[in-house]
Amino acid sequence: MSAADRSVVVIGGGPGGYEAALGAAQLGAEVTVVERSGLGGAAVLTDCVPSKALIATADFMDRFSAAKHIGVHFDGAHVPGDQGVTAHITDVNARILELARAQSRDIAERLESAGVEVVQGAGRLVGPGRVEVVVGVAGVASGEEPAPHGGDLTDGGGSQELEADVVLIATGARPRVMDTAVPDGERILTWQQIWDLEELPEHLIVIGSGVTGAELAHAYLGLGCAVTLISSRDRVLPGEDADAANVVEEVFRRRGMTVLNRSRAGAVRRDGDSVVVTLEDGREVSGSHALLAVGSIPNTTDLGLEEAGIAVSRSGHIEVDRVSRTNVPGVYAAGDCTGVFPLASVAAMQGRIAVAHALGDAVAPLSLGRVSSNIFTDPEIATVGASQADIDEGRVDARAVMLPLTKNPRAKMQNVSDGFVKLFARSGSHTIVGGVVVGPRASELIFPIALAVANRLNVDQFSSTFTVYPSMSGSLAEAARQLHEIAD
Secondary structure, three states, rough: OOOOOOOOOOOOOOHHHHHHHHHHHHHEEEEEEEEEEEEEHHHOOOHHHHHHHHHHHHHHHHHHHHHHHOOOOOOOOOOOOOOOOOOOOOHHHHHHHHHHHHHHHHHHHHHOOOOOOOOOEEEEEEEEOOEEEEOOOOOOOOOOOOOOOOOOOHHHHHHHHHHHHHHEOHHHHHHEOOEEEOOOOOOEEOOOOHOOOOOOEEEEEEEEOOHHHHHHHHHHHHHOOOEEEEOOOOOOOOOOHHHHHHHHHHHHHHHHOEEEOOOOOEEEEEEEEEEEEOOOOOOOEOEEEEEEEEOOOOOOOOOOOOOOOOOOOOOOOOOOOOOEEOOOOEEOOOOOOOOOOOOHHHHHHHHHHHHHHHOOOOOOOHHHHOOOOEOOOOOEEEEEEEOOHHHHHOOOOOOEEEHHHHHOOHHHHHHOOOEEEEEEEEEEOOOEEEEEEEEEHHHHHHHHHHHHHHHEEEEEHHHHHOOOOOOOOOHHHHHHHHHHHHHH
């Protein structure tokens, strides 16, 4: 059966879902996307796009505070060191939410142009190749935490049943909450509930120092809030390169953030217009607002998975192989509901791989060793491929070179005082197997390293490519040259 004779139903319109739908439509299949809250999913509407826009706002404000270091002064400022710049959070959030809605509209236009049908509702498996959709579901408000996919619905307009040769589940995930710290949407918040704030928190307590916690702590600090970051581990960003995480934590502290390491939150309670966070060792931390950033849980309830015999892990994630197949023929899954790698780029790749495999197109299995990722703190942290921990613990036989950006001429011009580039090259072949960039726009600088990793370039091929002078990328080539010297 050719792709043109096959039908695909995608449950979930986030990156994994809509990218899969576009890929399937390009191959000629009849495609339907079922989405309950808005195209783009949480990544576009409440998580990734809004949070990065908030960070961009904070970074823009930081340019004013740094202006005096490059000789730019605001003559109208009445207080030394105060440039008179303030964030109006209602205006900031209004812009962010409109940006997210615009992105969602762009996705809708792409799907429509590709001939994809979009059904607003919640889908669930009801039999082999059959998806039931409760239709007419009202979109989720900006500050409301989405219910688990397929949960209680409002404004329902009945149901319909879709038949499909291929079903892709891409229902994403939602913030994990604590039984002792129940969000109220006003003072105790998840990261999906912060967009309705009408005033900047006077003192924000961020619980959790992973990627989400660190990014939002950085953002609100940059907007002028007092911030306390509670980390249960020895340092912030415990899953990242230790050198990189230490740089970011040092910057946080230098800019006035209170970082409580080895401190696990036990409970959060309201106290009038304040919140009190009780740590497991008995200490209490008081603030105006608390933000929970303690991980996420997959939206895999009420999808008919158990009835369909689809294997689910103890954490609730759908189990898939490297081409996104579940254990049930014709059913695939992609994105955060699988727990493979919680990145929008990975979700999109999983979705594209899934439909290519299902419809008989040429496809390569997912390779996580080529995934580049970025943490949008200031400085940013970007990584790809093998890590320092892989080398230190003997999993990868490679050498490393780290160069501080403070020696880079372009960094000096831009008043960059924190950051580095680090390259890893395999012993013997000198093939580049990974790297880390810490600095401004690290998300852009990681791309040449990702190309080198994906195409198995060695340090000589990498360093012989011309770089612009002066540029940050010059440090990447210099690190490769130094790895050549080590190899000799």
